[in-house]
Structure formats: structure tokens, C-alpha cells
Amino acid sequence: MAQIDLTLAPAGKKKSKKRSLWADAWLRLRKNKSAVAGMIMLATILIVIYSSPLYLDYDNDVIKPDLTQTLQFPAEGKLLGTDELGRDVLARILWGGRISIGIGVLAMMLSSIIGCTLGAISGYYGGKTDGIIMRSLDVFMAIPSLLLMITLVSIMKPTITNLIIALAIGSVPSVSRMVRAQVLYIKGQEFVEAIRAQGASDFRIIVMHILPNAISPLISQFVMEIAGLILAISGLSFIGLGVQPPDPEWGAMLSSGREHIRDVWHVTAFPGIALVLTVVALTLVGDGLRDALDPRMKR
Amino acid sequence: MQKKLLEIKDLTIKFHTDDGVVEAVNKVSLTVHEGETLGIVGETGAGKTTTALGIMGLVDCPPGRIEGGKIMLNDQDILQLDEDEFRKLRGKEISMIFQDPMTALNPVFTVVDQIAEVIANHQQLGEKEAEQKAIEMLELVRIPAERAYEYPHQFSGGMKQRVVIAIALACNPRLLIADEPTTALDVTIQAQVLELMKDLKTRSKTSMMLITHDLGVVSEICDQVAIMYAGEIVESGSLEDIFENPLHPYTNGLFGSIPDIDKEVEFLSPIEGLVPDPSDLPKGCKFHPRCKYAQHLCSVEEPAFQEYSPGHYAKCFVYEGKLPAKEVKKYE
Amino acid sequence: MGRYILKRLAQMIPIVIGVSIIVFLLLSLSPGDPAKMILGLNAKEQELQMMREQLGLNDPIPVQYFNYMKKVVVGDFGTSYSTKQSVIEMIGVRLPPTLILAFGSLFTILIVAIPLGIALAVKQNSPFDNIMRVVSLFFAAMPGFWSGILMIILFSVHLGWLPANGFDTPSAMIMPIICSSIAGWAVNSRITRASMLDVIRQDYIRTARAKGLKESIVIRKHALKNALLPTITSVGMAVGGCFGGSVIMEMLFGINGMGKMMIDALRQKDIPTIMAGVIITSVIIAVANLLTDLAYSFVDPRIRSMYARRKQRKEVAGHGAN
Numbered sequence: 011m012a013q014i015d016l017t018l019a020p021a022g023k024k025k026s027k028k029r030s031l032w033a034d035a036w037l038r039l040r041k042n043k044s045a046v047a048g049m050i051m052l053a054t055i056l057i058v059i060y061s062s063p064l065y066l067d068y069d070n071d072v073i074k075p076d077l078t079q080t081l082q083f084p085a086e087g088k089l090l091g092t093d094e095l096g097r098d099v100l101a102r103i104l105w106g107g108r109i110s111i112g113i114g115v116l117a118m119m120l121s122s123i124i125g126c127t128l129g130a131i132s133g134y135y136g137g138k139t140d141g142i143i144m145r146s147l148d149v150f151m152a153i154p155s156l157l158l159m160i161t162l163v164s165i166m167k168p169t170i171t172n173l174i175i176a177l178a179i180g181s182v183p184s185v186s187r188m189v190r191a192q193v194l195y196i197k198g199q200e201f202v203e204a205i206r207a208q209g210a211s212d213f214r215i216i217v218m219h220i221l222p223n224a225i226s227p228l229i230s231q232f233v234m235e236i237a238g239l240i241l242a243i244s245g246l247s248f249i250g251l252g253v254q255p256p257d258p259e260w261g262a263m264l265s266s267g268r269e270h271i272r273d274v275w276h277v278t279a280f281p282g283i284a285l286v287l288t289v290v291a292l293t294l295v296g297d298g299l300r301d302a303l304d305p306r307m308k309r
Numbered sequence: 310m311q312k313k314l315l316e317i318k319d320l321t322i323k324f325h326t327d328d329g330v331v332e333a334v335n336k337v338s339l340t341v342h343e344g345e346t347l348g349i350v351g352e353t354g355a356g357k358t359t360t361a362l363g364i365m366g367l368v369d370c371p372p373g374r375i376e377g378g379k380i381m382l383n384d385q386d387i388l389q390l391d392e393d394e395f396r397k398l399r400g401k402e403i404s405m406i407f408q409d410p411m412t413a414l415n416p417v418f419t420v421v422d423q424i425a426e427v428i429a430n431h432q433q434l435g436e437k438e439a440e441q442k443a444i445e446m447l448e449l450v451r452i453p454a455e456r457a458y459e460y461p462h463q464f465s466g467g468m469k470q471r472v473v474i475a476i477a478l479a480c481n482p483r484l485l486i487a488d489e490p491t492t493a494l495d496v497t498i499q500a501q502v503l504e505l506m507k508d509l510k511t512r513s514k515t516s517m518m519l520i521t522h523d524l525g526v527v528s529e530i531c532d533q534v535a536i537m538y539a540g541e542i543v544e545s546g547s548l549e550d551i552f553e554n555p556l557h558p559y560t561n562g563l564f565g566s567i568p569d570i571d572k573e574v575e576f577l578s579p580i581e582g583l584v585p586d587p588s589d590l591p592k593g594c595k596f597h598p599r600c601k602y603a604q605h606l607c608s609v610e611e612p613a614f615q616e617y618s619p620g621h622y623a624k625c626f627v628y629e630g631k632l633p634a635k636e637v638k639k640y641e
Numbered sequence: 642m643g644r645y646i647l648k649r650l651a652q653m654i655p656i657v658i659g660v661s662i663i664v665f666l667l668l669s670l671s672p673g674d675p676a677k678m679i680l681g682l683n684a685k686e687q688e689l690q691m692m693r694e695q696l697g698l699n700d701p702i703p704v705q706y707f708n709y710m711k712k713v714v715v716g717d718f719g720t721s722y723s724t725k726q727s728v729i730e731m732i733g734v735r736l737p738p739t740l741i742l743a744f745g746s747l748f749t750i751l752i753v754a755i756p757l758g759i760a761l762a763v764k765q766n767s768p769f770d771n772i773m774r775v776v777s778l779f780f781a782a783m784p785g786f787w788s789g790i791l792m793i794i795l796f797s798v799h800l801g802w803l804p805a806n807g808f809d810t811p812s813a814m815i816m817p818i819i820c821s822s823i824a825g826w827a828v829n830s831r832i833t834r835a836s837m838l839d840v841i842r843q844d845y846i847r848t849a850r851a852k853g854l855k856e857s858i859v860i861r862k863h864a865l866k867n868a869l870l871p872t873i874t875s876v877g878m879a880v881g882g883c884f885g886g887s888v889i890m891e892m893l894f895g896i897n898g899m900g901k902m903m904i905d906a907l908r909q910k911d912i913p914t915i916m917a918g919v920i921i922t923s924v925i926i927a928v929a930n931l932l933t934d935l936a937y938s939f940v941d942p943r944i945r946s947m948y949a950r951r952k953q954r955k956e957v958a959g960h961g962a963n
Contacts (some may be wrong), residue, residue, distance in 0.1 A: 285782075409844060431853060
């Protein structure tokens with residue numbers, strides 16, 4: 011049999027197809043039409059929103075009330091109309107996006123740092139350590155994450171920092187679980203055994219070998235989790251526990267527009283559309299990343 | 310001569326995928342007589358399973374499509390039947406044993422349910438009677454009746470395959486297609502399962518089409534053998550023809566790749582190269598890139614399927630006299 | 642099986658205790674004086690001191706917690722600081738709307754998402770499938786409070802068909818239940834579709850077809866039962882989401898449920914009410930998770946026998962009680 015293998019090996023002509031995991035993933039991502047659509051949407055949203063300080067002035071354009079112009083329908087100059095205090099809805103949506111997306115991304119970063127640490131320790135060491143970490147996380151999982159976030163924010167006072175912390179704590183349990191499952195899977199593979207046999211330290215094995223392998227399928231989850239967090243921020247703001255006035259935030263704008271739905275629709279419609287488009291873009295990108303990055307999903 | 314039960318003529322099956330058209334089965338012609346066992350031998354990817362699924366009418370469509378040919382079962386072209394009529398043949402006239410018993414049974418139903426289902430489907434029987442017959446079938450494949458109400462995950466691989474065999478034989482089909490029925494099993498279990506199949510086949514006078522890449526299994530139970538390569542039959546004949554006097558260079562290569570305990574050889578002589586990519590098949594003779602005897606002609610023209618001696622066919626220019634009369638070296 | 646359920650119920654206890662400790666700790670450490678909340682801003686220091694003594698707020702936090710839990714165990718959740726009502730009575734009034742809202746939307750998720758997912762899988766890549774893929778993408782991205790506002794604008798303000806407030810009549814329940822389940826329809830129909838497509842490719846489906854069964858039976862009997870497993874998991878997880886989401890729905894539609902009660906209590910640092918709300922919610926979710934697992938084992942015999950084997954192993958090891 012060994013003989014056969016020897017003769018077959020040089021005949022393998024598919025050497026040219028050898029690409030790195032990431033290059034391979036990028037290629038697959040580019041082929042995926044809906045992922046490309048998502049990336050274009052997301053890039054457009056991010057560019058438009060994050061360039062807004064270049065042409066918007068916070069004090070004059072975003073928060074300054076103009077009581078002569080309240081609840082104007084969309085018209086020239088005010089493309090999406092004005093809100094109940096006469097502020098330009100478009101300007102507030104753009105500025106509010108910076109806040110929503112910014113908080114979402116920062117909270118996700120914080121929760122993925124905590125989640126990766128807990129998940130990696132839990133999955134790698136197993137046994138009692140695993141038991142203690144997972145049981146404590148079970149306690150947090152036992153409360154619906156939105157209710158947990160609401161409780162945390164209302165206890166801590168709703169500043170932006172506290173919001174980020176509360177959102178991160180709310181999403182840590184699920185992130186840790188995902189990381190732990192991945193770490194368990196990778197830990198069981200033989201290459202880890204091989205590295206351990208070479209005498210690498212636990213820390214080195216986890217940081218250099220397990221996490222990089224564990225993370226690629228998780229990246230898509232993280233992207234989708236950002237979408238979930240952005241929805242959560244809006245939800246919190248909607249019930250008055252999130253971003254505080256006069257700062258614009260999509261959920262907060264919806265909430266204040268709600269009192270005027272009998273007269274005007276644009277104040278509630280447009281911030282919602284912005285929210286939905288952002289979440290859709292993130293979902294498409296996340297879906298595409300999952301198909302491109304998770305080698306087990308390959309068919 | 311016995312009566313022809315199944316006759317396949319020029320069957321062509323293609324898969325239309327994103328990466329191009331895959332010619333999985335190309336103008337395959339086969340005959341199975343009543344009571345006879347035909348072995349189809351070939352490497353993985355030669356199109357054996359696709360041919361079998363074609364006969365069952367179970368080629369995944371899309372992307373697969375039967376593009377031409379006839380499949381005559383008792384002189385009736387079953388490719389002309391509509392889906393409902395074809396459905397009534399499956400499991401009753403033709404049935405199939407699949408390669409991997411671990412996944413061939415539905416995990417959420419008891420084994421007796423899964424056998425009774427095919428009986429109830431084809432015979433006008435009540436639930437109780439079908440169940441009774443299913444238990445008889447289980448006993449026939451030597452599984453004790455008290456295990457009938459267990460689920461597949463409680464069975465070993467060999468037992469699962471016996472359940473699959475029981476399902477396939479439950480309605481006394483005329484043709485049984487067995488797709489590598491023993492490859493997924495342990496060697497010791499393989500022999501048991503083969504023995505069982507042989508036994509049941511003789512008892513019920515079923516014809517069989519056995520798909521395998523194991524020449525040892527072929528010599529055990531087959532009467533006729535067809536060698537398949539890259540979607541085509543390259544040689545066919547009786548068991549003796551193929552084993553005593555293999556013609557095609559590929560057949561010889563296959564025999565050269567198996568160790569023989571009686572002969573002292575320094576090296577096995579495997580076939581060089583790899584099975585060609587089915588979406589990018591070579592021109593001319595499909596085997597020429599790997600063939601020791603290939604000449605220029607082989608890469609341009611396709612050889613015909615010629616009768617060499619009565620009932621023994623091969624597809625090679627050597628036997629058409631178109632190549633310099635160089636004898637294909639026998640495998641010893 | 643019965644043993645397994647008992648074991649799972651027993652496992653809930655430490656979790657609920659953990660939840661109560663964390664929330665109690667957070668509430669006790671956060672600023673704000675409950676005595677001031679009760680007596681108002683004009684209360685004299687002496688009165689405040691008496692009230693704190695009466696509420697046990699001067700004890701060390703572990704003692705406070707222990708005293709609180711001693712009462713909870715016998716079903717006494719105390720008296721609300723803000724409404725002065727018995728908390729258990731408040732919950733008796735507030736829980737039903739929330740339960741109807743949460744389980745009503747769970748129910749609509751099941752009856753909409755599963756048939757839709759199957760239809761989409763069977764008609765894979767048809768125009769219907771492609772359109773629904775885009776629609777469900779947007780539905781899944783729509784926060785309930787926004788779809789709620791849009792529905793109120795359409796059905797209450799313009800058409801006048803449905804009330805925009807309250808939850809006492811069936812017509813008032815329609816919009817809140819639909820709004821809190823729209824995203825669930827989208828997500829779970831996608832999950833059902835994907836798992837259905839995955840199952841259809843399995844070998845045992847080929848076996849079923851090889852038996853000559855009608856395609857409708859292959860799908861309904863052989864594929865569906867296997868394909869439901871991921872959906873069950875996802876719907877089970879949606880229970881928590883429904884409870885969390887009901888807070889916002891109750892605020893939007895002015896429903897006097899648990900969510901609204903919690904928000905009011907949190908604003909006024911009404912510790913007994915908050916504690917009771919969190920504990921009861923976590924118990925309901927734990928029970929829902931247990932039911933999910935039981936549904937799972939009902940469908941999948943492999944899970945069922947895993948429980949049975951676990952029990953056997955325990956008995957062999959000789960310490961069955963756990």
C-alpha cells in the first residue's frame with residue numbers, strides 16, 4: 011500500500027490550488043452575491059455615518075432645537091423632515107448611527123475579550139474550572155439578556171460607558187459558550203497533542219494555536235452579535251434607559267417620534283429604516299463570513 | 310440462455326454543476342439475466358453508484374439528469390414511466406442496499422417500523438400484518454425478534470446493514486442492487502453479511518447487481534462482471550473471462566494492484582496516475598493518460614466496445630487491431 | 642425519565658439562588674435609599690432611621706439576603722416599597738398578560754415558521770423561496786418596537802381596526818403578539834428550511850425514497866421529524882427572548898405586565914418587586930428550557946436512551962441519588 015501512496019503523491023496535480031485559509035475565504039466571500047451586497051451596504055453605511063462630522067456640527071445641526079420648524083414633512087433642505095423639536099431628522103440619524111454602531115462594536119469587543127478568556131480557560135482546562143465558570147454563566151443565562159441589560163443599566167445610571175458595560179455583560183455568557191465549544195473541538199484535534207508533545211506551555215497553546223483556529227468560525231457570530239447589540243441599544247433607548255437626550259440614537263428617536271404618530275410618520279419611519287438596513291447589512295456579511303470561514307460548512 | 314431481466318442501453322447521466330458539466334455515466338450498456346449476479350467493479354468515482362441510482366430513478370435532479378439511453382426492465386423502458394409508476398417499482402421490483410449502513414436508516418423510527426413501511430407501501434396489508442412480516446424479515450436476516458422495537462443507534466454496523474438488507478428484500482424484488490454493501494463494515498462482519506446476501510439471493514431467486522471495488526468479493530458471488538472506468542464500461546464478461554483472461558489494460562492493472570498470497574513479488578504493480586476529473590475527461594480513450602500501452606491514436610479516437618470472444622467485450626484498440634499487435638501483458 | 646426531570650428540577654435551584662444573590666447584591670450596592678423612596682423626600686431623619694430598621698436595611702447584606710430568602714422559600718415575596726401592595730398579589734395580576742404575550746408569540750412562531758420553512762425547503766430556489774429569503778432577512782432585522790409603531794400607525798391610526806393600547810380584549814392582543822413574533826417567524830423559518838435541506842440530503846431519505854414511498858410521505862414523515870430538532874432548540878431559546886422583548890412590547894402597547902412592573906420597580910428601587918420579578922422570570926425560563934429538552938428527547942430516541950443509560954450507569958455505580 012505504501013508503494014501506491016508513493017506513486018500517487020507526485021501525480022497530484024492540484025498543487026496550484028493551495029491557498030491560505032484567509033485568501034481562500036476571501037475568494038469564497040467574493041463569489042457570494044448576498045455577502046458582496048451586504049459588504050457594499052455596510053461600507054456605504056459606515057462611510058456615510060462616520061464622515062458625518064465633516065459636514066455636520068453637533069451643536070448646530072444635531073441637537074439645536076428650532077421650534078419654528080417642528081414636525082415638518084420631508085422637503086428640500088430637510089430631506090427626511092424635522093422632529094418634534096424642529097431638528098433635522100437626517101442629521102440626527104447620521105449622528106445617531108455613530109452612537110449606535112460605536113456602542114455596538116465597543117460592547118462586542120469588550121464581550122469578546124471577556125468571552126474568549128472565559129471560554130478558552132473553561133474549554134481548555136475542563137474539570138472543576140470549567141464547572142465553576144459554566145455554572146456561573148448559567149446564572150446569567152437564566153435571566154433574559156435584555157432584562158439583564160435593563161437591570162444593569164437602571165442600577166448603574168445610563169451613561170455611554172455603563173451602556174457598553176451592560177451590553178457586554180449581557181452578551182458574555184453566549185459568547186463564552188460559543189468559544190468554549192470551539193475550543194473543546196479544536197483541543198481534541200491531534201495537532202494540539204503534537205504541539206503539547208513539543209513542550210509548549212498552556213498559555214502558548216491557547217493563545218497561539220487554539221484561539222486562532224477557534225476564532226475563524228466565530229467571527230461571523232461576532233458580526234451578527236453586533237447586529238443584536240445594536241438592536242438591544244435601540245430597545246433600551248426606546249424605553250428611556252439607553253442613550254439619553256439630547257444625544258440622538260435610533261431607538262431614542264423612535265421613542266420620541268412615537269408621541270406624534272397621529273400626525274406624522276417620517277419621524278418614526280426613517281430611524282427604523284436606518285436600523286433595519288444596518289442590521290440587514292451586518293447579517294448578510296455575517297452569513298457570508300460563516301460560509302466562507304467555517305471549513306466544516308464546506309460542501 | 311436465461312431471460313434478460315434488466316437491459317441498460319447507452320445510459321448517459323450528467324451533472325450540471327457550477328463548476329461545469331460532470332459526465333458521470335457515459336453510454337453504459339449492461340445486461341442482468343434472471344437469477345444472475347452481475348458485479349460492477351471500478352475505482353471510487355467511476356460512476357458505479359450513479360448508474361445504480363439511475364436504475365432506481367433516484368439521481369438527484371437537479372443537478373443530475375439522465376440525458377440518454379434506455380433502462381429496460383422486463384422489456385419495458387422504465388425511463389418512460391411517470392414518477393408515480395416508477396415509484397411503485399422502487400422497493401417492489403427493484404431495491405437497493407446502500408453503501409453506508411450507519412446513515413442509511415432513519416434515526417427516529419424503530420427498525421421494525423422501517424421494514425414494515427416498505428411492506429405496507431407495496432402490499433395491501435394492515436399495520437399489524439405488515440409488522441408481523443417485518444419481524445419475520447428480521448429473523449430471516451438473523452436478528453432476534455425481541456430487538457425489533459429498538460432504534461438504529463442501538464444496533465451495530467453489521468446489524469444495521471442486515472436491517473437494510475431486510476428492507477431491500479422485504480417485497481421479494483426481482484432485482485437487488487447492492488452498492489458496496491460491505492465496505493463500511495469490519496472485515497469479520499463483511500464475510501457474514503456477504504454470506505447472508507448470497508444465501509437470501511439463492512432462496513428468493515432474485516437477480517443482483519453488486520457494486521464493489523473488491524475483486525475478492527466479486528469472485529465470491531458474481532456470475533458476470535463489468536469493469537467501469539471514468540463513467541464507461543471498459544470490459545465485461547463472465548467471471549471466468551474476466552479473472553482468467555482479462556483483456557483491458559485497466560483490468561490488468563486492477564489485478565496487478567492486489568497482493569496475492571501465493572506469489573512472491575517484490576512490489577505490487579499499481580496503476581500509475583489518478584482517476585481523471587469527471588468534469589474534465591481526457592479525449593479519446595479515457596484511460597490513455599494512465600495506460601502503459603497508449604499510442605497517439607488513443608488520445609485522438611475513442612475505441613469501440615468490441616466482442617473478443619462470445620460474451621466477452623473490451624474497449625481497447627489493441628483488440629480492434631488498430632494498434633501494433635502488441636499483446637497486453639497479463640497481470641502475473 | 643421521571644428521574645431525569647426531578648434531577649433537572651433540582652439543578653434549577655442553585656441557578657435561581659445564584660440569580661437572586663446577584664440581583665440582590667447589585668440592588669443593595671447601588672445608590673439610592675429605599676426608606677426615602679417609601680416615606681418621600683420630606684421625611685425626617687428619625688422616621689427614615691425607623692423605616693430602615695423596620696426593613697432590615699441596617700443589617701449586613703448577607704443577613705438581609707438570608708432574611709429575604711427565608712420568606713421567599715415559604716412563598717412570601719414581601720411588600721412593594723412603592724405601591725405598598727403584596728408583591729405576590731401584584732404578580733398575580735401582572736404575570737398573566739406577560740405569559741399570554743410570550744407564549745402567544747411562541748405559538749405563532751411555531752405555527753408560522755415550521756410550515757413556511759418546510760415549504761421553502763421543498764420549493765428551494767423557486768421565486769417564492771428567493772422572495773421569502775429577502776423578506777425574512779428584513780423581518781429578522783426589524784425590532785418589535787418599530788414594527789409595532791408601524792402597525793399602530795396603519796391599523797390603529799389610519800384604519801382604526803385595532804386598539805393601540807391595552808391587552809384586555811382579543812383584538813388588543815393581536816398587534817403585540819404579532820410584533821413580538823415577526824423576527825421569530827423569520828429566524829425560525831430560515832432554521833427549519835436549512836435543516837430540512839440538510840436532512841433531505843441524508844442517506845436515510847434516499848432509503849425512504851428507495852422504498853417507493855410517495856414524496857409527500859418522505860417529507861412529512863421521514864424528513865420533518867429529523868429536521869425539527871434544530872427548530873426545537875431555537876424556539877426553546879426564543880422563550881427567553883420573548884420574555885426580554887415583552888418588556889419593550891409592554892411599554893409600547895401600554896400593557897400592565899411583568900415587564901412594565903419591572904421597569905417601574907427599577908426606577909423606584911423597589912427591591913422586593915424587582916427581586917420577585919427576576920426570580921419568577923428565571924424560574925419560568927428554566928422550566929421552558931426543561932420542556933424544550935423533553936420535547937427534544939420525545940422526537941429523538943438517541944437522546945431518550947442517553948438519559949436512560951445515564952440512569953443505569955448511576956445505579957451500577959451505586960449512588961443513584963443525585
